[in-house]
Amino acid sequence: MPHWIEAARDKGYDIVARIIDRFHLALRCQHCGELIKVRLFTLISAQPLCSVCTQKQWVLTAQAAGLIFLKRCPDNRHYAFYEAACGHKIRRQFEFAERVAAGKTDLRCDICHKETEMREAAARGWELIGPDPESDPNYRHYRHSDCGHEQRIARANLQTGRISCGACGEQWPAAPSYLYAIQFTLPNSRELVKLGYSNNPESRLYHQLLRDTDMPCEFLRKVSVNSGQLAIRLEKRLHKKLRESFPDAVVPHAVFADQIKVKSEIYDIAMTPVILAELDALAEPTSVSGS
Ligand SMILES: [Zn+2]
Ligand SMILES: [Zn+2]
Ligand SMILES: [Zn+2]
Incomplete structure (x- = not known):
């Protein structure tokens, strides 16, 4: 039908043939030449997606965000796996990669960030156990390496050494x-x-x-x-x-x-x-x- 041909052209495709049954068409992507299978209803009412172009766009967006696109997440179509600049594999929404690429948000590798926090705790004689048990984002749960006592400490206080162990009373900087x-x-x-x-x-x-x-x-x-x-x-x-x-x-x-x-x-x-x-x-x- 002429209006099918016109709709396909408007949306970046050429109709190649009717396939399967009277509800399906084979379209060729005008950008990359890929053949895709589309329902007639989809062609008329929506924008058919070329899988090759879509994937290429994911790769380009990832690059612009400083990431390497690895693969889609099999469990959630809004997510994909990327390799961060540090080499760690991270799972993020496509939309997140777009925002990073657009400079609207910063990318932080959780693995690297956790390692940073563990190192800074170790430098003060504490081990990072996890997030604050009382859910204050400025606090973390730590264990005193010397005596094993666990307590919540503001990360800023740990960084500057303003800590006193609730069990052994050890102050830092330590007294003789x-x-x-x-x-x-x-x-x-x-x-x-x-x-x-x-x-x-x-x-x-x-x-x-x-x-x-x-x-x-x-x-x-x-x-x-x-x-x-x-x-x-x-x-x-x-x-x-x-x-x-x-x-x-x-x-x-x-x-x-x-x-x-x-x-x-x-x-x-x-x-x-x-x-x-x-x-x-x-x-x-x-x-x-x-x-
Ligand atoms: Zn294409
Ligand atoms: Zn990392
Ligand atoms: Zn202690």
């Missing part, structure tokens, strides 16, 4: 701290030795550790360390070494629970020379011993 060994004598005359760290060992002993301040106790060693961060790390490493090398010297919590307010980190007095030797090795060359 101490590793120490204390000897206790329980009311039943059993002697124990505790290895620990604190930025104020005396205060820790008298205000936090002792249930009975009359219980005999004595600082055997105090070793200053540049930062609390380092003190925690050294202390953890020492406890691990002691537990593994001398498992029988670890005193069960029940033995001292009534007198000393810690859960672990207490050893039999026989361990004293080993613990002091470890502390002395750390102390050099700046030792603060005895107290």
Whole structure:
């Protein structure tokens, strides 16, 4: 029919033949020469799409957006997979690529961005766990690498180091701290030795550790360390070494629970020379011993 031919021409196609049945036509794209199958109704009422030209347009739009078009998303016709400039594969709406190409929005690779945030957290001694549990976009959920405590922190505060750990109280920039060994004598005359760290060992002993301040106790060693961060790390490493090398010297919590307010980190007095030797090795060359 003449008006079919005219409609096809207006829409960028030439009619080649009737195909299949009386409702279908084969059209040739005037841009690329591709043959497409179109329903007569579609030709009259809409713009038939040439798959080759459409795909070419996706490729060009992606290029203009600084992306490489990979393929359509099989699950959602509005989405496609692209390769970002960083090499990561990303899934975005076609419409998003168009907006980036038009300079209306910026492209951000989520993978690269997450890696950036993980690095900046690690630089402050924290691990990025995920988004803020309270859904504040300025906050994230982090884990303190030294003590394992998890808390929400504003990303800006993490970036500038204005963080204090809610569990170990570690401030940044870190204050000097101490590793120490204390000897206790329980009311039943059993002697124990505790290895620990604190930025104020005396205060820790008298205000936090002792249930009975009359219980005999004595600082055997105090070793200053540049930062609390380092003190925690050294202390953890020492406890691990002691537990593994001398498992029988670890005193069960029940033995001292009534007198000393810690859960672990207490050893039999026989361990004293080993613990002091470890502390002395750390102390050099700046030792603060005895107290
Ligand atoms: Zn075409
Ligand atoms: Zn990336
Ligand atoms: Zn902590």
